Amino acid sequence: MKRKALLFWTCSLLGAALVLFFLSPALYRLGAFRFAVRVLPGLGRTRIELPPVGAVEARTHLTPLDVVLTLRSVDPDQLQRLLGSPGARQAALATLREGGRRIAAHFLLRTLLLAAAGGAWGASWVRRSWPDRGKGAVLSAAVWVLVATGAAATFNVQAFQNPSYSGILKGAPWMLGLAQTAWERLDKLGADVRFLTQNLRQALDRANAAAPLERLQDDIKVLHVSDLHNNPLGLSFIAQIKADFGPDFIVDTGDLTDFGTPLEEGLLARLPALKVPYYVALGNHDSPVIAQEVRTLSGVHLLEGWQAVRGLTLAGRADPTSLSADIKPAGEEAVLAQVTDLSALIQEKGQAPFILAVHDPRVGENFAGVVPVILMGHTHQARVEVKGGSVLVNAGTTGGAGVRGVQSEKEVPLTAALLYVHAQGAAPQLDAVDIIRLYPRAGRFELARTTVGATLRQ
Template sequence: MSPWIRRPSRPLVPRLPERWGAAWRGFWARRAPRFARRHVLPWFGILVVAGVGAAIGFALAPGSSTYVGPLQTEVRVRPSLSPGVEVDLPPVGKVTFDTHRAPIIVTANIESVDVDAAARLVRSPQQLLALELTAADTVRSAVVRAAAYSLACGFGGAVLAAVVVYRGRRRTLQTGAALLVVVVAAGAGTALTFDAGALRQPRFTGLLSRAPYVVSSTQNALDRLESYRSGLSDIVRSVSTLYAAAANLPVLGDEQSGSTGLGENVTTVLHISDLHLNPLGYDLTDNLVKQFGVDAVVDTGDTTTWGTGAEASFLGRIGGIGVPYVWVRGNHDSTDTQAQVAAQGAIVLDQGATTEVAGLVLAGQGDPVFTPDGEGAAATGSAEQVQESANETLAAGIETWDDAHADDPVDIALVHDPSGLQPLYGRVPLVLAGHLHKRSVTLDSSGTRIMVEGTTGGAGVTSAGLNRLADGAPLPLSATLLYFGRTGPDAGRLLAYDEVTVGGLGLAEVNLQRTVLSDEDRPALSVPIPTASGSSSSSGSATGSATQPSG
C-alpha cells in the first residue's frame, strides 16, 4: 500500500458489538411491558375513573339561583368542549360570548320574569341605575357559587368512583390528586385566556321552529310570503330587543351605558345592499332602524333587478324609513332607477359626490355598468379596469373634499362592486360595498377597511335567489349595524359593528354578532406609491385623509 494513502479514521463513537445490541433489545423487551403495567396503565385507569366520576358529579351539580333585576337566573359552571359564556333565552335563543379558551362553560338560564317588578323597573330611573351598579356583582357572586358547587360535586363523584372501583385509600387519594391537577390547569387556562372585552361582543342565535309563521308548504307562494313577513317583523323586533338588552349589560370595570352597550356618544349607521325587489329586505330595515336607534341607512345598490319603471312601486318604501337614506347605483339599477330613488327623498351619490349625514362625511360612485342579467360575479380583466376607472373618479372627489376640509375628511366611501378598489386604498378609512351576495370584512395594508355586505333581500327576485328558494336553501337576509364615534378623538371612527343575519323564506333563524375594534384594528392611512413594475407599495405619508386614523 502506498504510504500516501491514509487509512480511514476510527469513528468517534465506537460501534457496539452486535451481541450488545441484541442484549439491549432483549432487556427492553422484558422491561417495557412491566413498566407499562406498573406505571402507565394504573395512572391511565386513575384518569379514566376520575373523569367518569367527575363527569357524573358535574352533571348532577346544582346551579346557583339569583335575581338580576326582575329576572330569576340560574347559573352553572361545568366542563365543555365549547367554552365561553352562554345566556339562554328560551324559547327565543341564546346569547354567547367567547371570553376564554379553557374547556369550561358558564351558562345562565332565565327561569322566570317578575312582570310587576319589570314594570316598576322601567318606570323608575333610580331602580335602573341601581341595577346597573349591582348587576355585575350579583352575577359574579352567582358564578363563584356555581363554580364551588360544581367543584364539590365533581370531586365527590371522582372520589366515590375511586372507592367503588379500587376499594383502597392509596388509589382513591391518587384519583383525587389527578382531578385536582386537571381542575387547577383548567382554572389557570381560563384566567390566562380570559378576555373581558369579549363581553362587549355578544353573538345572538335564535331558532323558532314552532313559530306560527312557519307555515305549511301546501299554501301558495303569496300566502307563505305574507305569513313569513308578519312573523319576521315579530321575531326581529323581539330578538333585537333582547340582543340590545344583553349587549347593554354592564361589563366589569365599564360604566358605559346606552342602547348599543357602547355608550351614548355613537352614531349608528345601517348598511344594506342587494335587496333585489324583496320586500322582506325593507321589513328587516324598518325593524332594525326602530330597535337600534339607527341614525342613517346606507344602501350600496342593486335595489331592483331589471332597472325598469315597473319596479318603481317597490322603491316607495324608502320614503317611509324615517331616517336619512344614502344610496349608490348597482349594476342592476338603471339611471331611471336612480332618478326614482332620488324622487323618494334619498341622497343619491354618484361621480365622486359627497354628503354629510349624521355627522359623517360620505362619498359615493354608482356602478359604471348595467348588467341586469348578471348574478354578482367579481369583475375581472377589462371589467375590473372599468371599475377601477370609476373608483379613480371617486378618489378624485374624496381628494377634492379633503383638500377643502382638512379637519373633516371623508369617513366612508360607497361603491357597489368591490372590484378595482386600488385608487381608494389609503385615501378613506372605510369602503362599503355589496354585489357579491356574500359578506366579508378585510383590512388592506394601506389602512383602508373594506366591508362587503351580503344580500339584504336574500338575492330576491333573481335567478340565483329563486333557484335557491326552489331548492329549499334560500340565501339569508343580511345587514350590518355600524357604530361610529360621535365627538372627541373618536369622531368619525368605526368603533364596532353588528352583523345581522336572518334565515331565508320559511326559516326562523336569527344571528347577531358584534365585533368591537381596538386601536390596533384602526391603523393610520397610507396611500400606496406605484412602483415601476406597476404594483404599489405603502408610504407613510399621503394627502388629504392619509394622516387620519382608519375608521
C-alpha cells in the same frame, strides 16, 4: 276592367294597412299599469315590450297580424295597495281579466273605424267619387273584421308557456317559476320576519353584556344595507332594525332591483316611510330608470360624490353598469375608471372621506389604507375585514338575494350591518360593527359584533 278593379281593391286595403300601422297605437290603463297597444302585419305573434330590459313574445293566433303591447309606466302606490292586500294574486288576475276584455273591445272598435277610414283614403288614390270611397271603406272594414275575428277565435294564451325573449329578458325563463313560488311564500315569510326582528333588541342587549362598550350608546349609528333585489321582506327587515336600533342614517350600496325596470319601482316608493336619511350608491342591477325614480323620493339621496351627514363625510358613486340597462357586472376597464374617478375626487377635496360607499368590492378594496370605512355589496356575503388600517364592511344581501333566495332550497339569510361611530373627538372613529343575519324559514337570527377600536382617522 278587371285590372282597374284589382287596383282599386289593392289601394283600399293598402290605405287601411298604412292607417292601422301609423295610427293604431293607443294608450290604456289596466290596474297599476299604463301601456300602449298597436297592431302590425306579421305572423300571428303577440309581443310584450318592457323597456328598457327587452321583450317577450309568442305565436298566439293564426291570422297575419302581430299585436304589440308596450309598458309605459307603473303607478307604484296602486301596485303597492294591490299587492299588499289579502288575496293579492286573485285580485290582480281578476283585474287583468275584466279590464283586458274591456280594453280589447275598445281597441277592436277603434281599429275597425281606422280600417274603414284607411280604406276610403286608399280608394281615393284611384277613384275620387264618394260612393267609391264608401266601397273602399266597407271592403277594408270587412277584411279587418275577418282578420281580427280570426285572431280572437284562434288566440291561445297558453302559447306564452313557451315564449321567446329578447334583450336582458333572455335570462328570464327561470324567473317565471321563481316568481310563482316566491309569491306563494312571501306572505308567510313576511310574518316570520316581523316576529323575528322584534327580538333583535334582546340580541343587542346580550351582545352589549358580552362585550360592553359604554360609549356605544352615544355613538352615531349607521345602518348599512345592500342588494335588496326588490324583496319586500328586506324592506320590512330594514324597518324593524330602524325601529329597534334607531340608526341616524342608512347607506345602501345598491341593487335595489333585479332588472332596473319601471315594474320594480313599487318597492322604492316605500323608502320615504322609513323617515330616516337614506343614501344610495346604485348597483349593476339598477338602471337610469331607477336613478330617476330615486331622485323623486323624499329623504332618499343618490350618492353621486361627496356628502356631509351628522358631521361625517360620506362619498360614493353608482356602479358603472347602472348607467345603462345592462345588469352584467362592470368590466375591468369600468372598474379601473371608477377607481380613478374616486381617487381624483379625494385628491380634489384634499382628504379622504370617513365613509366610502360603492357597490363593487373590486372598487372599494382599492381604497384600503386610504379611507377609514369602506361599505360594499354585490357578493351577497356579509363580512367585516380590517385591511391596511381601514375597515371594509360588506352588508351581504338585505333582500336575501331577492326572488331567487326565496325560492332557493338552501335559505339565503337577510343581512345588514350596523356601524357605531364615535364622533365626539378630534376625528371620528369606528368603534364596532354588528352583522345581523335573519333566517325567516329556519326561524332564527344571528348577531355578530366586531369590536374595531382604533382605525384610520381623517
